[in-house]
Amino acid sequence: MTDAPRRRGAERTDAIMLTTLELGREIGYARLSIEAVAARAGVGKHTIYRRWSSKGALLLDSLLSLNESGLDYPDTGDIAADLRAQIYAAVDLLGGPPFGPLFQALVGEAQHDRQVAVTLNERFIAPQADKTVARLKAARDQGQVAPDFDLELAMAILSGPLYFQLLITQEPLTHEYVDRVLDALFAGLRPS
Amino acid sequence: MTDAPRRRGAERTDAIMLTTLELGREIGYARLSIEAVAARAGVGKHTIYRRWSSKGALLLDSLLSLNESGLDYPDTGDIAADLRAQIYAAVDLLGGPPFGPLFQALVGEAQHDRQVAVTLNERFIAPQADKTVARLKAARDQGQVAPDFDLELAMAILSGPLYFQLLITQEPLTHEYVDRVLDALFAGLRPS
Amino acid sequence: MTDAPRRRGAERTDAIMLTTLELGREIGYARLSIEAVAARAGVGKHTIYRRWSSKGALLLDSLLSLNESGLDYPDTGDIAADLRAQIYAAVDLLGGPPFGPLFQALVGEAQHDRQVAVTLNERFIAPQADKTVARLKAARDQGQVAPDFDLELAMAILSGPLYFQLLITQEPLTHEYVDRVLDALFAGLRPS
Amino acid sequence: MTDAPRRRGAERTDAIMLTTLELGREIGYARLSIEAVAARAGVGKHTIYRRWSSKGALLLDSLLSLNESGLDYPDTGDIAADLRAQIYAAVDLLGGPPFGPLFQALVGEAQHDRQVAVTLNERFIAPQADKTVARLKAARDQGQVAPDFDLELAMAILSGPLYFQLLITQEPLTHEYVDRVLDALFAGLRPS
DNA sequence: CTATAAACGAGACGGTACGTCCGGTCTTGCA
DNA sequence: TGCAAGACCGGACGTACCGTCTCGTTTATAG
Numbered sequence: 148m149t150d151a152p153r154r155r156g157a158e159r160t161d162a163i164m165l166t167t168l169e170l171g172r173e174i175g176y177a178r179l180s181i182e183a184v185a186a187r188a189g190v191g192k193h194t195i196y197r198r199w200s201s202k203g204a205l206l207l208d209s210l211l212s213l214n215e216s217g218l219d220y221p222d223t224g225d226i227a228a229d230l231r232a233q234i235y236a237a238v239d240l241l242g243g244p245p246f247g248p249l250f251q252a253l254v255g256e257a258q259h260d261r262q263v264a265v266t267l268n269e270r271f272i273a274p275q276a277d278k279t280v281a282r283l284k285a286a287r288d289q290g291q292v293a294p295d296f297d298l299e300l301a302m303a304i305l306s307g308p309l310y311f312q313l314l315i316t317q318e319p320l321t322h323e324y325v326d327r328v329l330d331a332l333f334a335g336l337r338p339s
Numbered sequence: 340m341t342d343a344p345r346r347r348g349a350e351r352t353d354a355i356m357l358t359t360l361e362l363g364r365e366i367g368y369a370r371l372s373i374e375a376v377a378a379r380a381g382v383g384k385h386t387i388y389r390r391w392s393s394k395g396a397l398l399l400d401s402l403l404s405l406n407e408s409g410l411d412y413p414d415t416g417d418i419a420a421d422l423r424a425q426i427y428a429a430v431d432l433l434g435g436p437p438f439g440p441l442f443q444a445l446v447g448e449a450q451h452d453r454q455v456a457v458t459l460n461e462r463f464i465a466p467q468a469d470k471t472v473a474r475l476k477a478a479r480d481q482g483q484v485a486p487d488f489d490l491e492l493a494m495a496i497l498s499g500p501l502y503f504q505l506l507i508t509q510e511p512l513t514h515e516y517v518d519r520v521l522d523a524l525f526a527g528l529r530p531s
Numbered sequence: 532m533t534d535a536p537r538r539r540g541a542e543r544t545d546a547i548m549l550t551t552l553e554l555g556r557e558i559g560y561a562r563l564s565i566e567a568v569a570a571r572a573g574v575g576k577h578t579i580y581r582r583w584s585s586k587g588a589l590l591l592d593s594l595l596s597l598n599e600s601g602l603d604y605p606d607t608g609d610i611a612a613d614l615r616a617q618i619y620a621a622v623d624l625l626g627g628p629p630f631g632p633l634f635q636a637l638v639g640e641a642q643h644d645r646q647v648a649v650t651l652n653e654r655f656i657a658p659q660a661d662k663t664v665a666r667l668k669a670a671r672d673q674g675q676v677a678p679d680f681d682l683e684l685a686m687a688i689l690s691g692p693l694y695f696q697l698l699i700t701q702e703p704l705t706h707e708y709v710d711r712v713l714d715a716l717f718a719g720l721r722p723s
Numbered sequence: 724m725t726d727a728p729r730r731r732g733a734e735r736t737d738a739i740m741l742t743t744l745e746l747g748r749e750i751g752y753a754r755l756s757i758e759a760v761a762a763r764a765g766v767g768k769h770t771i772y773r774r775w776s777s778k779g780a781l782l783l784d785s786l787l788s789l790n791e792s793g794l795d796y797p798d799t800g801d802i803a804a805d806l807r808a809q810i811y812a813a814v815d816l817l818g819g820p821p822f823g824p825l826f827q828a829l830v831g832e833a834q835h836d837r838q839v840a841v842t843l844n845e846r847f848i849a850p851q852a853d854k855t856v857a858r859l860k861a862a863r864d865q866g867q868v869a870p871d872f873d874l875e876l877a878m879a880i881l882s883g884p885l886y887f888q889l890l891i892t893q894e895p896l897t898h899e900y901v902d903r904v905l906d907a908l909f910a911g912l913r914p915s
Numbered sequence: 916c917t918a919t920a921a922a923c924g925a926g927a928c929g930g931t932a933c934g935t936c937c938g939g940t941c942t943t944g945c946a
Numbered sequence: 947t948g949c950a951a952g953a954c955c956g957g958a959c960g961t962a963c964c965g966t967c968t969c970g971t972t973t974a975t976a977g
Contacts, residue, residue, distance in 0.1 A: 251451075575950045699843075699848055
């Protein structure tokens with residue numbers, strides 16, 4: 148109720164995550180140190196270690212704290228339009244500042260920190276995949292998607308090319324790129 | 340040729356890269372330090388810094404030293420079979436030891452070391468993309484691929500789902516997975 | 532009286548001091564921390580800080596709790612024999628476990644904690660000095676000690692060589708050493 | 724010859740010891756930290772740890788670096804006068820600033836650091852004891868000291884009372900105190 | 916066949932950060 | 947209300963590597 152002289156648990160947790168994002172944006176997430184976050188947040192290092200087991204875990208929570216709502220799908224009845232809209236949103240979120248660099252850093256961490264990889268999947272990738280699958284299922288029932296399309300692969304096929312652009316070629320993720328990918332995926336490689 | 344008392348330039352370079360791979364396999368590429376490589380290789384740290392500007396660069400060269408031949412495409416006239424064969428080879432290479440962990444570590448590095456990202460693309464990704472595009476172009480000319488298929492996207496669309504599996508979900512890359520992806524990509528999402 | 536679910540004041544104080552001695556004996560009084568004592572004693576840190584202002588103060592009280600009776604002098608009429616007996620007792624007490632190490636630690640603390648030094652003198656050294664002086668005074672009145680002997684120096688001269696052995700050379704304090712010191716002190720350096 | 728841009732070995736060692744003394748004098752040897760010495764000396768912490776295994780060892784070397792010559796005995800032929808002169812010198816050195824507090828701190832360290840105790844004896848106490856014994860032996864041969872005086876005890880008996888004053892009662896070590904102690908020791912307790 | 920220069924191993928060095936431990940203060944919630 | 951439990955800030959610990967920098971010591975090429 149009051150602006151207590153000492154912030155308690157949750158408030159402190161939030162303050163640390165905000166400082167992480169702020170400092171990360173300033174000096175880059177690679178150069179980020181728990182030491183520096185603690186100093187900037189006016190917090191003992193142990194207070195951070197008590198909450199997160201590694202820099203990756205802290206980064207991950209800081210990322211998720213910014214996106215608690217998730218990326219929800221519209222359902223206008225037109226699957227192509229809905230997918231495009233949702234992917235536009237995802238790309239706008241993850242393709243540029245402030246999220247892009249943070250997300251890149253996180254996936255980097257995930258390559259050498261199993262725990263980060265697991266948590267990233269559980270809390271970010273899987274929920275998004277579930278939504279995608281649900282929306283595609285509805286579309287398939289309406290005859291807008293090939294009836295034999297392998298829904299389990301949906302997330303990999305739809306977002307794989309985008310992750311490739313983000314992580315490997317590291318070129319900008321534009322709406323135009325999304326359009327081209329979607330067009331190609333809908334059409335398929337096989338000549339009609 | 341001989342186990343000379345003092346190895347010369349190229350031999351030393353090779354020895355360092357071998358030690359990097361060996362030590363990386365033992366303790367993980369993330370925990371690898373130039374200090375440790377130097378000690379294990381019986382080499383001064385400066386001798387490593389003289390050759391590589393960063394751990395990422397060393398890792399990258401060590402990776403490439405294992406795969407000087409590259410992944411060549413077969414051309415049997417059947418694009419679906421050829422793609423499958425080539426991707427099998429790629430997946431066999433990058434999906435397990437010794438390449439998989441090293442490649443993962445490298446992509447991790449690439450997320451916070453621009454130079455590694457650029458070089459990884461130039462020396463590993465781009466050549467493979469070129470070969471893929473060339474093979475698809477031939478297939479398109481033979482009518483085995485949709486004439487309006489966007490060749491620039493080929494690499495992203497074909498390998499994106501595999502990278503997604505390797506880097507994000509971090510689940511095993513099996514031939515069966517490759518088959519399913521190829522089937523889906525050839526068919527497209529749109530109902531026929 | 533009872534092993535009540537919650538012990539009260541004095542019992543708790545004793546329990547903390549016992550834990551201090553016990554833990555100190557195990558890991559050494561130097562490595563002792565108030566944190567560890569609190570944990571071992573099943574007591575909040577604050578409960579210790581409420582009673583003692585520093586580790587030195589806690590150590591000091593723990594020492595005194597072991598020696599509430601003090602070292603009393605015999606008075607057989609033979610000053611040399613009485614001094615020897617009393618110093619034997621002191622040396623037996625301070626020369627070995629459990630007192631020796633604790634006393635050493637306390638003198639260590641006293642070198643950088645004024646309060647410990649002052650209290651150690653008031654509650655341990657001074658009473659012993661007073662008894663020594665009183666016994667020597669009686670002996671002097673009986674003609675057993677040189678009439679011009681400087682009684683103020685008695686404690687320093689008699690126990691100084693023992694403290695030197697305990698604190699500086701850190702060699703065992705034996706009865707034989709005490710005998711030699713007393714012989715030398717009674718005889719004096721000057722040739723007769 | 725030149726004021727080299729990078730100081731080497733010995734110079735750095737000296738600089739660290741000087742900083743230790745300087746900082747110790749300012750904030751007290753108890754509050755001294757290797758961290759702070761390193762920062763003040765503009766030196767990496769490891770450079771200190773490479774040379775000294777503990778704060779006590781650093782303190783000890785810093786002390787000894789100020790007293791490389793040792794305390795030499797005069798030999799005027801009058802043992803009482805010579806002892807007095809030498810003890811005056813020792814007391815002037817160790818009884819007050821800048822040595823006194825440092826020496827006190829060192830003896831404090833010696834109570835919980837065996838290595839410090841051993842080295843303190845080997846490099847400071849023992850040499851002084853040797854000189855004392857040598858001078859007393861000469862005096863004894865000249866008939867100035869009781870022929871049966873136990874020379875092995877010389878150091879303990881002569882300096883014990885002074886250490887008692889320095890470490891236990893922690894009262895000022897004055898020349899007057901030295902005179903009284905020497906008088907008492909020469910006279911002995913026994914009535915003549 | 917030396918003389919000179921380059922490359923080298925070894926590792927010291929100033930730094931930065933690590934993850935841990937304690938000191939001493941303050942808060943919470945149970946009994 | 948008094949206490950255990952322990953969160954909290956702060957500071958130091960001792961260690962690991964970073965990338966730079968001497969050291970002497972080979973090694974190999976140019977005179």
